Amino acid sequence: MSTVLVTGIAGFIGSSIARALLAEGAKVRGVDNLSTGSTANIEEIRSSIDFRNVDVLDQHAIDEACHGVDYVFHEAAIPSVPKSVDDPIGTNGPNLTGTLYLLEAARKAGVKRVLYAASSAAYGDSPELPKSETMLPAPLSPYAVQKLAGEHYLSSYTRVYGLETVSLRYFNIFGPRQDPSSQYSGVLARFISLMLAGQTPTIYGDGLTSRDFTYIDNVVSANLLAAKAPAEKVAGRVFNVATGDRITLLDAFAEIKRITGYPGGINHAPEREGDIKHSVADISAAKSAFGYKVVADLAYGLEQTIAWAKESVVSA
Numbered sequence: 001m002s003t004v005l006v007t008g009i010a011g012f013i014g015s016s017i018a019r020a021l022l023a024e025g026a027k028v029r030g031v032d033n034l035s036t037g038s039t040a041n042i043e044e045i046r047s048s049i050d051f052r053n054v055d056v057l058d059q060h061a062i063d064e065a066c067h068g069v070d071y072v073f074h075e076a077a078i079p080s081v082p083k084s085v086d087d088p089i090g091t092n093g094p095n096l097t098g099t100l101y102l103l104e105a106a107r108k109a110g111v112k113r114v115l116y117a118a119s120s121a122a123y124g125d126s127p128e129l130p131k132s133e134t135m136l137p138a139p140l141s142p143y144a145v146q147k148l149a150g151e152h153y154l155s156s157y158t159r160v161y162g163l164e165t166v167s168l169r170y171f172n173i174f175g176p177r178q179d180p181s182s183q184y185s186g187v188l189a190r191f192i193s194l195m196l197a198g199q200t201p202t203i204y205g206d207g208l209t210s211r212d213f214t215y216i217d218n219v220v221s222a223n224l225l226a227a228k229a230p231a232e233k234v235a236g237r238v239f240n241v242a243t244g245d246r247i248t249l250l251d252a253f254a255e256i257k258r259i260t261g262y263p264g265g266i267n268h269a270p271e272r273e274g275d276i277k278h279s280v281a282d283i284s285a286a287k288s289a290f291g292y293k294v295v296a297d298l299a300y301g302l303e304q305t306i307a308w309a310k311e312s313v314v315s316a
Contacts (some may be wrong), residue, residue, distance in 0.1 A: 002026050002027070002070040002071060003026070003027040003029065003068055003069050003070050003071075004021055004026045004027070004028055004029065004069065004070060004071045004072070004073065005029045005030070005031070005065055005066060005069045005071070005072045005073070005111075006018050006021070006028060006029070006030045006031075006072075006073045006075060007030075007031050007032070007056055007072070007073070007074045007075055007076035007102065008031075008032055008036075008037060008074075008075035008076030008077065008117075009028075009030025009031065009032050009037070009042060009049070009051065009075070010030070010032035010034055010037030010038055010039055010041050010042050010051075011032065011036060011037040011041065011075060011076070012037075012041065012173075012175070012177050012178040012179065012216070013075050013117065013170075013173060013216065013219060014030070014032070014037065014041075014073070014075035014076070015037075015041035015042050015045075015177060016175070016177065016216050016219070016220050017073050017075065017219075017220055017223055017224075018030060018042065018045060018049060019045060020220045020223075020224060021073075021224075022045060022048055022049070024224070027050075028045075028048070028049040028050070029049065029050040029051075029052070029065060029069065030042070030049050030050070030051050030052065031051075031052045031053075031054050031056070031061070031062070031065050031076070032051075032052075032053065032054075032076065033053065033054065033055040033056075034053060035078070035094075036078060036079075036182060038179065041177050052065060055094075055098075056076045056094060056098030056099075056101060056102060057093055057094065057097060057098050057101065059101050059105070062098075062101050062102055062105045063105045063108065063109070065105070066102070066105040066106050066108070066109040066111055067109050068109070069106075069109060069111050070111065070112045070113075071111065071112060071113050071114075071115065071227050072102065072106050072111055072113070072114045072115065073115045073223055073227075074099065074102055074114060074115065074116045074117060075117045076094065076098060077094060077095050077098075077117060077147070078091045078094050078095055078143075079119075079143070080143060081121065081141045081143045081144070081272075081275065082272060083143070084141050084142035084143035084144075084146065085141055085142060085143075085273055088142035091142060091143060091146065092142070092146055095143065095146035095147060095150070096146040096149050096150055096153075099116070099150040099153060099154075100153055102114070103153055103154065103157050103163065103165075106163060107157060107161050107163050111163065112164060113163075113164040113165065113166065113227060113231075113235075114154065114157075114163065114164070114165045114166070115165075115166050115168065115223050115226055115227055116150060116151070116154050116165065116166065116167045116168065117168065117170060118147055118148075118150065118151050118167040118168055118169040118170065118238060119143070119144060119147040119148075119169060119170060120169050120170060120171040120172070120212075120240070120242070120279055120281065121139060121140070121141060121143060121144035121147060121148075121276065122137045122139050122144055122147060122148040122151070122169060123135060123137060123138065123276075123279070124137065124138030124139055124140045124144065124276065125138070125140060125276045125277055126138055127278075129246075129278060129279075129280050130244065130280045130281055130282040131240065131279060131280065131281050131282060132240075132282040132285075133169070133237075133238050133239065133240060133282075133285050140276065141273075150167075151167040151238055154166075154167050154236070155167070155236045155237075155238075158235050158236030159236060164231050164234075164235040164236075165235065165236060166226045166227075166229075166234045166235070166237060166239070167237070167238040167239070168219075168222055168223065168226060168238075168239055168240075168241045169238060169239065169240050169241060169281075170214065170219060170241050170242075171211070171212040171213075171214050171240065171241065171242035171243075171279060171280075171281050172186060172187075172188075172211045172212060172213045172214055172242075172279070173186065173214050173215075173216055173219055174186050174188040174189060174213055174214070174215060174216065174301060174305060175215050175216030175217070175301060175304070175305050175308075176216070176304065176305055176308035176309075177308075178216075178305075180192065180193030180194075180309075181193070187211075187249065187252075188213060188252060188256070188302070188305070189305075191252070191253060191256050192256055192260070192302075192305060192306055192309050193309060195256055195257065195260050195262035195264075196260055196262070196306070196309055196310060198262070198263075198264070199264075200264050200265060200266060200267050201253065201266055201267070202266070202267040202268070202269050203249050203250070203253070203266055203267070203268055203269070204268075204269050204270065204271050204272050204275065205249075205268070205269075205270070205271035205275075206268070207248060207249045207250035207253070207266070207268065208248050208249075208250065209248065209249050209275070209276075209277055209278065210246040210247060210248045210249075210277075210278045210279065210280065211246060211247065211249070211252075211279050211280075212242040212243055212244070212245065212246045212279055212280045212281050213243070213246075213247060213252065213298055213301070214241065214242045214243050214301075215243075215296040215297070215298070215300065215301025215304070215305075216301075217295050217296040217301075218241065218242075218243065218294055218295055218296055219241055221292070221293075221295050222239075222241040222286060222290075222292050225290040225291055225292055226239070226286075226289075226290050226292075228290075229289060229290035229291075233289045233290065234289050234290055237285075237289070239285050239286040239289065239290075239292070240281040240282060240283050240285065240286060241281075241283070241286060241292070242280070242281035242283055243281070243283070243294050243297065243298065244280065244281055244282070244283045244294070245280065245297075245298070246278070246279065246280035247298065250266075252298075253266055255298075255299070255302060256302060256306070259302055259303060259306050260306060
């Protein structure tokens with residue numbers, strides 16, 4: 001049985017990966033400072049994991065957390081473009097310095113492989129679509145720079161120290177347990193929460209911005225597959241994790257409106273600095289290297305997420 005460490009385990013993505021790892025029989029250890037995560041996300045698995053309320057910037061605690069670990073799933077971050085624009089120095093610590101601390105701890109502990117939550121923000125606003133890993137990165141925001149720099153740290157640790165690393169560039173993840181009240185949450189979580197409450201959501205810009213919205217089950221699957229893949233196919237590399245399809249915000253709003261029965265309209269506000277106009281992924285590299293495939297499409301994901309959101313309102 002493998003022992004794994006999940007950073008950001010109390011977050012939306014980290015907690016989802018932890019559940020899947022437990023289901024596969026792994027021994028799960030998790031760290032989270034609860035700045036953006038919530039213990040509610042791990043409530044039903046708390047007794048089955050070794051949870052540590054520590055910060056990724058606490059070098060000693062991270063060293064201890066990596067001791068005896070086979071695999072690390074590094075999900076801890078402040079995943080917000082606007083926050084990084086407002087506070088580039090404050091976000092650099094958790095997003096980049098924390099990643100370096102983790103890599104060094106993993107190297108010293110003899111960890112077999114580190115899986116890293118990279119970001120599609122690395123591609124910037126290039127008009128070329130779909131986004132392929134062979135494209136020259138062009139990050140627009142401090143957040144994108146921080147996550148891209150993390151990728152380079154991972155690949156350098158593979159080349160210089162022999163630590164197996166894999167960077168997975170996530171494209172607009174959504175699903176149950178994504179906190180709609182957080183300033184870091186994705187647009188779909190906010191839309192769903194507001195529309196279920198009969199409140200009017202806001203689109204920044206004209207609504208024709210398009211995204212490759214990716215349901216959480218696809219991200220979990222990609223992480224588990226990349227962890228098991230042969231080193232010669234994945235070590236030191238970067239892969240897109242998405243669906244390969246895109247939808248405009250206006251069309252996403254219309255689909256949520258259909259499912260929820262929301263009767264209202266939508267507000268528009270000016271576009272936000274650092275936001276990217278269009279994004280869709282080429283997922284062929286992940287398919288080839290570790291057998292990635294889309295296990296849940298947008299329609300299914302929205303149905304599941306809205307059902308969870310309704311249940312959460314009832315039980316609150």
